[in-house]
Amino acid sequence: MMTENTAxxxxxxxxxxxxxxxxxxxxxxxxxxxxxVISLLGSSMQTIGLAWLVLEITHSAWQxxxxxxxxxxxxxxxxxxxxxxxxxxxxRHVLFVTxxxxxxxxxxLWVLTISGVIQVWHLYLLALLLGCMxxxxxxxxxxxxxxxxxxxxxxxxxxxxxxxxxxxxxxxxGLAGIILAGSAVSVLFLIxxxxxxxxxxxxxxxxxxxLYAQARQVAEAGARQxxxxxxxxxxAYIRETPVVLLLLLVVGLVLLFGSNFNVVLxxxxxxxxxxxxxxxxTLSAASSIGxxxxxxxxxxxxxxxxxxxxxxxxxxxxxxxxxxxxxxxxPLSIVLIxxxxxxxxxxxxxxxxxxxxxxxDHLRGRVMSVQVLIFDGSLPLGYLLMGWLSALYxxxxxxxxxxxxxxxxxxxxxxxxxxxx
Numbered sequence: 001m002m003t004e005n006t007a008x009x010x011x012x013x014x015x016x017x018x019x020x021x022x023x024x025x026x027x028x029x030x031x032x033x034x035x036x037v038i039s040l041l042g043s044s045m046q047t048i049g050l051a052w053l054v055l056e057i058t059h060s061a062w063q064x065x066x067x068x069x070x071x072x073x074x075x076x077x078x079x080x081x082x083x084x085x086x087x088x089x090x091x092r093h094v095l096f097v098t099x100x101x102x103x104x105x106x107x108x109l110w111v112l113t114i115s116g117v118i119q120v121w122h123l124y125l126l127a128l129l130l131g132c133m134x135x136x137x138x139x140x141x142x143x144x145x146x147x148x149x150x151x152x153x154x155x156x157x158x159x160x161x162x163x164x165x166x167x168x169x170x171x172x173x174g175l176a177g178i179i180l181a182g183s184a185v186s187v188l189f190l191i192x193x194x195x196x197x198x199x200x201x202x203x204x205x206x207x208x209x210x211l212y213a214q215a216r217q218v219a220e221a222g223a224r225q226x227x228x229x230x231x232x233x234x235x236a237y238i239r240e241t242p243v244v245l246l247l248l249l250v251v252g253l254v255l256l257f258g259s260n261f262n263v264v265l266x267x268x269x270x271x272x273x274x275x276x277x278x279x280x281x282t283l284s285a286a287s288s289i290g291x292x293x294x295x296x297x298x299x300x301x302x303x304x305x306x307x308x309x310x311x312x313x314x315x316x317x318x319x320x321x322x323x324x325x326x327x328x329x330x331p332l333s334i335v336l337i338x339x340x341x342x343x344x345x346x347x348x349x350x351x352x353x354x355x356x357x358x359x360x361d362h363l364r365g366r367v368m369s370v371q372v373l374i375f376d377g378s379l380p381l382g383y384l385l386m387g388w389l390s391a392l393y394x395x396x397x398x399x400x401x402x403x404x405x406x407x408x409x410x411x412x413x414x415x416x417x418x419x420x421x
Contacts, residue, residue, distance in 0.1 A: 035202035042195025044172025049188030074131035083369020103196035139369035159298035234366030250413035258406035260382035290341030305350035313347030
């Protein structure tokens with residue numbers, strides 16, 4: 001097993017535009033990334049299929065929200081346990097098991113659907129199972145990246161991973177819609193199940209001897225700890241490391257208050273910009289395209305993030321969101337929401353890279369599980385907050401409030417950062 005001091009030899013870094021794919025010179029990362037390309041697309045298509053199936057069975061928007069919540073709730077409740085598992089056992093093994101179970105979940109969903117026995121309680125249980133697997137998968141996946149590419153190419157790898165997620169959100173729903181128009185919803189579940197084979201094959205062929213930065217002796221010492229002792233160690237590190245604590249709190253608050261603009265985009269498109277469903281689709285696409293461009297730019301630049309750059313990104317994000325909330329010109333709103341998506345992806349990727357860089361190897365899984373809890377857990381709470389404010393005071397005032405609260409969090413972060421210097 002290689003460590004950071006005895007890193008395996010890799011090919012020379014690419015030049016020009018190919019710099020955006022610098023991490024792919026690592027064989028292990030090529031295997032992992034290639035599997036993710038296929039799997040994330042399949043998962044995005046299943047999300048659309050599951051929503052369609054819920055509506056077909058229940059004709060209830062409330063049931064649709066409940067199934068979505070059942071996938072998200074385990075992240076809030078059990079993601080910390082996922083960090084403990086990621087630090088206790090080899091992350092590659094954790095990923096293999098969780099992806100195998102996710103594949104079985106998709107297969108079971110397909111079998112129940114084509115057999116005609118599917119009921120809504122089946123969807124509840126399968127959604128909950130997928131959420132529980134994500135509790136283990138996400139911390140391990142996030143912490144595994146540095147072991148695949150080392151610290152030098154970590155910013156590039158994190159950005160490439162983010163670009164995959166964004167691309168899947170753009171392409172997946174469109175492909176799912178085409179398949180739904182010409183076939184049955186069950187096909188989407190079968191495609192997703194088969195897509196996991198790419199991940200499992202990639203993980204199976206990863207060379208353990210070419211992994212970076214695994215402090216085996218520390219992991220063996222940690223194996224003698226109980227789960228609660230292990231979690232306390234992770235929390236103690238976060239509490240006693242100002243940079244990590246500052247990053248988690250500031251970014252978490254900005255995501256909570258500001259990264260929920262999707263909730264009010266339909267209202268902006270129809271009631272304020274008067275562009276109807278077409279306008280809503282265009283605004284949504286512009287936001288996703290901005291996010292994709294941001295991740296590709298970060299991958300190409302491969303810059304080591306700093307706290308100053310990350311805070312600057314959150315500041316620009318809050319200001320752009322304020323401008324979008326006030327805009328009543330449709331072309332300007334498209335540019336602004338694309339810029340909001342760009343800024344959001346930029347500071348989020350920089351925050352994850354910073355955490356991956358500064359956290360010791362033996363604590364990385366636990367710290368990244370806290371990151372998953374705060375960053376991902378803030379989104380559904382933010383959606384509820386934005387929906388509530390919008391119902392009371394209208395979409396403009398709701399978005400202005402979210403942007404101003406984000407700005408307040410950023411200012412507090414700047415002052416805290418200055419005090420640390």
